[in-house]
Amino acid sequence: MTGRSVPSHVPLWLALERSARWSPETLRRWHAARLDEVIRHAYGNVPLYSPRGRPPAVHEPEDLAAVEVLDAASVRAVPIEARLAMEPPPGTDRSTTSGSTGATAPVLHPPVLRRYLGASLWRRDRARGIRPLRRRARMGVGGSPGEAARVVGRRRLRLDAGAPPEALARAVERFEPHVLIGYPHLLAEIAGHLEVPLRAQAVTCFGEQLDPATRAELRAGFGVEPLDSYGANEFGPLAWQCREVDAYHLNHELVYVELVDDQLRPVPPGVLGHVLVTDLVNGLLPHIRYRVGDLAAWSTRRCRCGHRLPTFERIAGRQLDWLVGAGGARIAPERLWMDLLVPIEAMTGAVERYRVHQHVGGDVQVSVVPRGAWDEVFAASVREAYQRELGPEIVVRVVPVDHISRLSSGKFPMVTSEAARALEPRA
Ligand SMILES: [Zn+2]
Incomplete structure (x- = not known):
């Protein structure tokens, strides 16, 4: 964040602090009005929605049910031009998402959304008891070759998620961050390689479901209870745990979230349903009733912090198993995902799903649904990267397939390992 952008965040952050204390009824009324505007805007300006004719009037949030649900995969098949409401304004952030469903897509965050995301992160930090201007070390995908970490400004360390765990541990020890942010298995690897204990104020996770075993490992390794976040690249963070490490608060001002069963009926609290998200701020690339591909359940009670608005009790998100490398070494699954992701980004559009x-x-198979013709160069680069991580004794195959089916949970399995499960102690 530059010094110049700070003042524009503050009023918005204060507004978000106030709306977090609204009553559920106030939020409902606000959502109904905002959804009505969003639907009119999308039907009037976005080619994907405009052929549908007159937009349905939204008097209650439930009236949104008149709008068709779109799957992430089917939306991504629509050319980006047909999904845009206007030319991207200057300052729009462009990136590519790997997607929790294992499908790739372009992502556009206009300046207004970036401001909201920035302000909502301040609110999240405050709810987590993380003071501003703390030293932060955060993982990201990609970096300069041979450089595990880079100091950005005075208080930020960027960790290259693909770097060796020893190098990441040394960088973290030198920087002594107050806040450590990253993918759960990779953080567990760092914890395992620390030579001096790290006194972090907070450890926060994103990118995949934080399973109980990894949570326990992080707690033991860093001496604090990790705080989980759930998000999707299209929207940024969607739900997150506060300092009570209990329910997941939602960014209700940025997105309207529905949880529905297979017949698209709302599920009662405590029951897992498909996550549908409607953008309330991204007028450039609006998603309406967009099925992210994850499942979540509404809480049956308030978060321990007393927050009154609807929260998630649990999330069934992307799940990744540890892999077993040559000699039985445990390898964080995110490493393979990075290795696959980096070549995909270099050759945008090569992969539909994987x-x-x-x-x-111990043999590893990478199944890829190609977007066009099968590319042997791409396959060889993925195989090579995997072989480097896993060791030369592990056989790696990269094969084209027509289809990858979902698990019964509705998720697409991204990284699964029978070898690692065979090593787990039997219950
Ligand atoms: Zn809370």
Whole structure:
């Protein structure tokens, strides 16, 4: 964040602090009015929605049910031009998402959304008891070759998620961050390689579901209870735990979230449903009733912090298993995902969907649904990267497939390992 952008965040942050204390009824009324505007805007300006004719009037948030649900995969098949309401304004952030469903897509965050995201992160930090201007070390995908970490400004360390865990641990020890942010398995690897204990104020996770075993490992390794976040690249952070490490608060001002069953009926609190998200701020690339591909359940009670607005009790998101490398070494699954992601980004559009599976004997198969013709150069680069991580003894195959089916949870399995499960202690 530059010094110049700070003042524009403050009024918005204060407004978000106030709206977080609204009553559920006030939020409902606000959502109804905002959704009505969003639907009119999308039907009037976005080619994907405009052929549908007159927009349905939204008097109650439930009236949104008149709008068709769109899957992430089907939306991504629509050319980006047909999904834009206007030319991207200057200052729009462009990136590519790997997607929790294992499908790739371009992402556009206009300046107004970036301001809201910035302000909502301040609010999240405050709810987590993280003071401003703390030293932060945050993982990201990609970096300069041979450079595990880079100091940005005075208080930020950028960790290259693909760098070796020893190098990441040394960088973290030198920087002594107050806040450590990253992918759960990779953070667990860092914890395992620390030579001096790290006194972090907070450890926060994103990118995949934080399973109980990894949570326990992070707690033991860093001496604090990790705080989980859930998000999607199209929207940024969607739900997050406060300092009470209990329910997941939502950014209700940025997105309207529905949880529905297979017949698209709302699920009662405590029951897992498909996550549907409607953008309330991104007027450039509006998503309406967009099925992210994850499942979540509304809480049956308030968060321990007393927050009154609807929260998630649990999330069934992307799940990744540890992999087993040559000699039985444990390898964070995110490493393979990075290795696949980096070549994909270099060759945008090569991959529709992918899955990594390790058989009980150790062989690894990377199944790829190609977007166009099968590219042997791409396949070889992925195989090479995987072989580097896993060791030369592990057989790696990269194969084209027509289709990758969902698990019964509705998720696409991204990284699964029978070999790692065989090593787990039996209950
Ligand atoms: Zn809370």
